[in-house]
Amino acid sequence: MRALVVGAGIGGLVAARALQKAGLEVLVLEAHTYPGGLAGTFTHRGHRLDAGATLLSGFAPEGPMALIAEALEVRFPVEPLPEGFPLLEVHLPRGRVVRPVGREAEREAQRDFFGPEVLPFWRWQEERAKALLRLAPRLPWPPEREELPRLLALVPELLPLLPDLFLKAVHRAPQDPHFLRFLDAQLLIASQAEAGRTYALYAALALDLPHMGSALAPEGVGRVAEALAEGLPVRYKARAERLLLREGRAFAVEVAYGGRRRGEREVVEADLFVLDVPLAPLLGLPLKAPKDAWGAFVVHGVLPFRAPPPYFRQNAREKPFAFLSLRPEGEKTAFALSLHTPLALWEGLSREEYGRLKARWGEMALRLGEALLPGLREAEFLLFGTPRTYARFAGRAWVGGYPQTHPFRFPRVRPFPNVFRVGEGVFPGQSVPAAALSGLRAARLALEALGLAGSEGEARPSFPPSP
Template sequence: TPLQAGIKYPTRRHTKRRPSRFPPPPRLAAMPLLLSPLTARCLHRSPHLPAPVAHRPSRPRPFGGEARGGGRGRVAVVSERQAAAVETSPGGEGSDGERYDAIVVGSGIGGLVAATQLAAKGARVLVLEKYIIPGGSSGYYRRDGFTFDVGSSVMFGFSDKGNLNLITQALEAVGCKMEVIPDPSTVHFHLPGALSVLVHREYNDFIEELVSKFPHEKEGILKFYGTCWKIFNSLNSLELKSLEEPLYLFGQFFKKPLECLTLAYYLPQNAGDIARKFIKDQQLLSFIDAECFIVSTVNALKTPMINASMVLCDRHFGGINYPVGGVGGIAVSLANGLVEKGSAIRYKANVTNVILENGKAVSSSY
């Protein structure tokens, strides 16, 4: 080898390069795109994302504590180009010296919903986001005039009925509404054995197609999906807030005892065991596995029955609806609605420390 022969190669002097705080979005050429005709209709030449709102909040009004926004940054909801051009300057409590009732770290969907729910109840909220646009894993990027989602593309929760339309409820809390395009089908399965099943938006059309493939399992199909609807209707009858909060669940039990008992019964059970009570055909059970894989990325035996029921029924009850302009528009709408409520978002704000007083988070620095 060169080393054994005593050959020395010139060493290259390496210098540490400061990594970019804002990595560029993935290149389009490196991303395989699987677009349905409906999805393609949502990706417009002129993006329909809501227009960004620049806003300097008014003086704080009393609500709760006095958590402070620390660090640097501009208070605004801006586009990628505008945000990249923002000049930051050091500050103490914030460049505007204002105080906030709550600070939310991160402007993903979870952070934005938490912030907008607080703002809707009168709190002044500061959201700190290290990137230059909101959305997190539900963000977006643009190439050649087109807008591309970087996260989810199958969207539940846009319905105008029931209690499971959580996206609609989150947007309404800050006075926002998005135009959506209903998808006539959820997915088209192409499985081994030349099995092809189209999941129609209309439940009866889906059941009719599935029964046509497995006529000998008609009764089992109706019983399995009927059980899914029983669980879904119980969930849909409750005002969903926190399924982990004992006091909330205790109150719901007195309002809807039968529904709560139904959920308690199916809570420890998985979709695979329930399916095998009614269905014997192995190919049909494999189809149920494929259905559950979309829900939880595991087979039916590892998918909680409540999770499976929620998705397998809501695709027919509320349907799959694509927001015009892309999924990134959800985060932009929530962010703009938050600012309209008098709260603020600061981009390029990478939180490095949460300040505690008596064990309670009171501020942060970035």
């Protein structure tokens, strides 16, 4: 029995390892030269730079990444951050607030900056986040037919959470304009939507990021994907171009190779397929961005000095909010500086217009970044990425999957009987832990369809338990 995984992103790699562990023959196709996709790390001038995701979490005991590490027998080369570590610093019009690791330290920092009126919000947030973390590895959404009993069994746990499925985050928050600006800035990173549009339940979980087992990857976020890819047969520079169907089922993928095999094409057959890439282009259909999706303008570079923590800083004093990620490399510091940008701004431009717009946004990004870390312009080199860059690299111009305005916009995981989608384009959405959980769910569904899972949906070998 052969499984073909298209895309070596986090979701695809988790699914591949789970299927391989269950005894299937697995092959992974990856269009680029390294694993991870937008959670990967590329090399430029001898330095490792993160392609997209920079902030890792979920590694606490019983957290999503810890469960996956145990289930798949993989060791992630990350360094957990201790309680009280200053994880993230947010610059607001009236000053700076630090988000430390640990809920007690966070509440103290929030009270000192915003006042005691924000504490009920953080108590609500903690309660909802803990409930969702217990549910996350078991929650099938939207459910496939065979998952309906699993979903129904979770109803008693879901019922208390339902009001926050329909409320927006802003409705749970104190109406202090400074606190609302803080929420907008944080949720744009985690949910691709501001507090007035992010549904409250997702906001509670997204805001828990510092307390879910935050960790640093000394050589870049891509080390997580590299650990997952170890021992898997991965063909790099292998771009899947078409999913071939027969009588409503997939039977093969057309592949075009690059690198040393440039110009070669092959039809790769398999019994089941996991897609960590958008489905539409594989069916010959245009890929449409969500109307409310954001693009990203990113600056990568390496500084000739070692920057101190916090290693994550956000300039929310003015829009567009700028997010700076720092990673020390000996006596130097690799960084990524990102800004949300409207997709329409970058469409239909001539080469000259595109060059001028890119230069203007580059200058604005560095100005906003200098407010977070003076000396940013001293970088040994600067690389600039736009939505056009992401369209070339990732196959789509927008970032973060679907903005988390409600959970009903996510597509089915199984578009065809033997095809399963994973990654940030399916529930629960963006982030490394979310993509990893999507891979585990796809593998479980595939193994159940093949009769290689127990009656309760626990695949052999072990997975995080299903109800």
